[in-house]
Structures are given as structure tokens and as C-alpha cells.
Amino acid sequence: MHELSIAHSLVELAQQHLPPEATRVVAVDVRIGALAGVVGDALEFCYAIATEGTRLQGSILRVHDVPGAWHCVVCDAERTLDATFVLRCQVCGAPAGDLLAGRELELTSIEYDTAEDAPR
Numbered sequence: 521m522h523e524l525s526i527a528h529s530l531v532e533l534a535q536q537h538l539p540p541e542a543t544r545v546v547a548v549d550v551r552i553g554a555l556a557g558v559v560g561d562a563l564e565f566c567y568a569i570a571t572e573g574t575r576l577q578g579s580i581l582r583v584h585d586v587p588g589a590w591h592c593v594v595c596d597a598e599r600t601l602d603a604t605f606v607l608r609c610q611v612c613g614a615p616a617g618d619l620l621a622g623r624e625l626e627l628t629s630i631e632y633d634t635a636e637d638a639p640r
């Protein structure tokens with residue numbers, strides 16, 4: 521399952537960016553483009569497996585979907601990918617041009633507690 525290897529990479533990356541003072545990781549946010557070829561639900565499931573035994577264990581993965589978008593050269597306008605996933609301009613029917621968005625697979629933020637956050 522390729523979501524599992526992606527989950528492992530995300531966990532590794534998040535651990536590299538996690539400051540030493542972080543005591544508990546609450547959540548990790550990722551942006552996933554509609555054309556990235558990643559199933560959000562599957563990734564969330566795999567994340568729980570990938571975090572086992574790491575500093576991220578018990579945290580949740582928050583997936584933020586990014587719709588696909590491209591530039592139509594005929595209309596000179598930005599078009600977004602709709603639910604049909606047909607890569608053609610909805611207005612003039614021209615094939616999709618340069619992709620502007622939709623291939624993202626990015627770690628955007630890590631939410632964590634530090635010892636100072638702990639109740640006294």
C-alpha cells in the first residue's frame with residue numbers, strides 16, 4: 521500500500537521538525553492535491569500505524585484537500601478540477617493546460633504541547 525510508505529515519510533519528516541521541547545504531538549497537518557494520487561482516508565489510517573513507537577504516537581493526521589486547478593490558454597482563466605475529473609475546460613472544452621494546483625503532498629504544520637503547557 522503506497523499510503524503506508526507516504527505515512528512513514530511524513531512521520532520521519534515531522535520528527536525532524538519537531539523541537540526537543542515538544543512533549544506530546546497533538547496533530548500533524550498535510551495538504552493533499554486532488555491529483556496527488558493519495559487517498560486521504562487511507563493515509564489517515566496508515567498514519568496511526570506509522571506513528572507507533574515514535575514521538576508522534578497518539579497524534580492525529582489532519583488532511584486538507586487541495587482541489588486541482590489549471591490555466592486554460594484559450595479563455596486565459598483559471599479552471600478547477602470538478603468531481604468528474606475530466607481535464608478539459610468547462611467553458612470552452614480545451615484540454616487542460618499547465619497545472620496550477622493539485623499535486624501537493626505537503627506537511628504544513630505540527631501541533632504539539634510543551635512542558636510549559638502542562639497543567640501545574
Ligand SMILES: [Zn+2]
Pocket residue numbers: 592593594595596609610611612613614
Ligand atoms: Zn477554456
